[in-house]
């Protein structure tokens with residue numbers, strides 16, 4: 001009875017490992033981490049070993065990601081094992097056969113009996129580790145070969161998934177660009193159509209307002225109409241800014257001068273909102289050659305948003321510095337006030353997304369587009385009652401931003 005049972009287990013192990021091998025090679029790789037979890041679970045099932053771990057190195061090995069039981073493992077715990085495989089050993093490490101005491105110690109401490117290396121283009125990118133087998137259930141040489149094959153398949157699956165991810169990201173970016181450029185084309189034609197009628201309507205309403213000076217109800221309604229016309233005019237103007245093709249009207253500018261000019265326009269609104277603005281600008285910023293209008297749009301929208309976010313008053317700090325090494329001028333806009341929720345964070349750069357009654361939702365979409373034209377980039381962080389927009393602009397031409 002016992003012999004029959006273990007024979008069945010052996011064939012099961014072989015069969016299940018084969019199945020897993022097949023599954024890895026045919027998986028669509030849409031969700032890599034799910035596949036990796038599945039691999040660990042399937043190996044556990046096939047080998048009846050409880051302690052199975054998939055240890056993956058990330059970012060030049062500074063990070064270790066574990067799928068499996070021993071989630072506490074750090075790089076330090078496996079330093080000698082990694083050194084061993086770094087020499088190019090591609091076979092399984094079997095604790096019964098290891099002679100190096102430092103490796104035996106590591107395997108003992110982590111209760112590992114077999115370690116399979118995972119290589120990608122001859123670089124060790126991970127380890128598949130197995131603990132103690134159940135009594136009466138030893139892994140056979142065939143199983144070890146199958147597991148080595150699985151370790152190889154994990155490596156190619158990860159490489160393929162990475163490529164797929166890059167491709168998806170590129171497609172997403174192309175789709176977004178296409179969406180934005182058609183919005184740009186549409187905006188220009190619609191905006192011009194709408195602009196003239198809007199100004200005639202406003203002129204007529206203003207005449208009506210003057211005529212009905214004694215009728216307070218009519219006055220109120222007409223004021224609302226004027227407000228709405230102003231808002232629509234703002235949308236139309238913003239759409240035109242958004243859609244304006246980049247023209248080669250570059251000039252040499254001192255980037256801090258652009259900030260100062262924007263502040264002249266916005267200081268009054270800041271004062272009305274009880275917002276104090278602090279400037280922290282490095283002395284020897286380089287002079288840059290850019291389209292000043294685009295830069296102006298970027299700074300104006302970020303500062304305006306910060307002031308509007310602090311309706312109860314607050315502090316806006318603008319810092320500017322230049323890093324010679326990467327040749328970027330970094331400007332940080334940090335304001336106190338309510339945070340942007342995680343949900344909103346994903347939407348704030350979308351055209352027409354606004355949480356303001358009179359907003360167009362085009363401000364940050366313009367910022368993003370203009371920064372792309374300037375070959376710059378933007379990052380946002382919002383936590384602990386503060387919001388920080390970081391803008392980086394290359395100081396000289398020819399810097400490519402990925």
Ligand SMILES: Nc1ncnc2c1ncn2[C@@H]1O[C@H](COP(=O)(O)OP(=O)(O)OP(=O)(O)O)[C@@H](O)[C@H]1O
Pocket residue numbers: 238301305306309335338339340348349353354355356358359360361362363364365387
């Ligand atoms: N500094 C900030 N602090 C908190 N929320 C912000 C900040 N900047 C932007 N937001 C959020 O992002 C949304 C989108 O901003 P965006 O500039 O695109 O449009 P808007 O400011 O609403 O409209 P408009 O720019 O036409 O006035 C805002 O409605 C606001 O909710």
Ligand SMILES: [Mg+2]
Pocket residue numbers: 301304305362363364
């Ligand atoms: Mg705005």
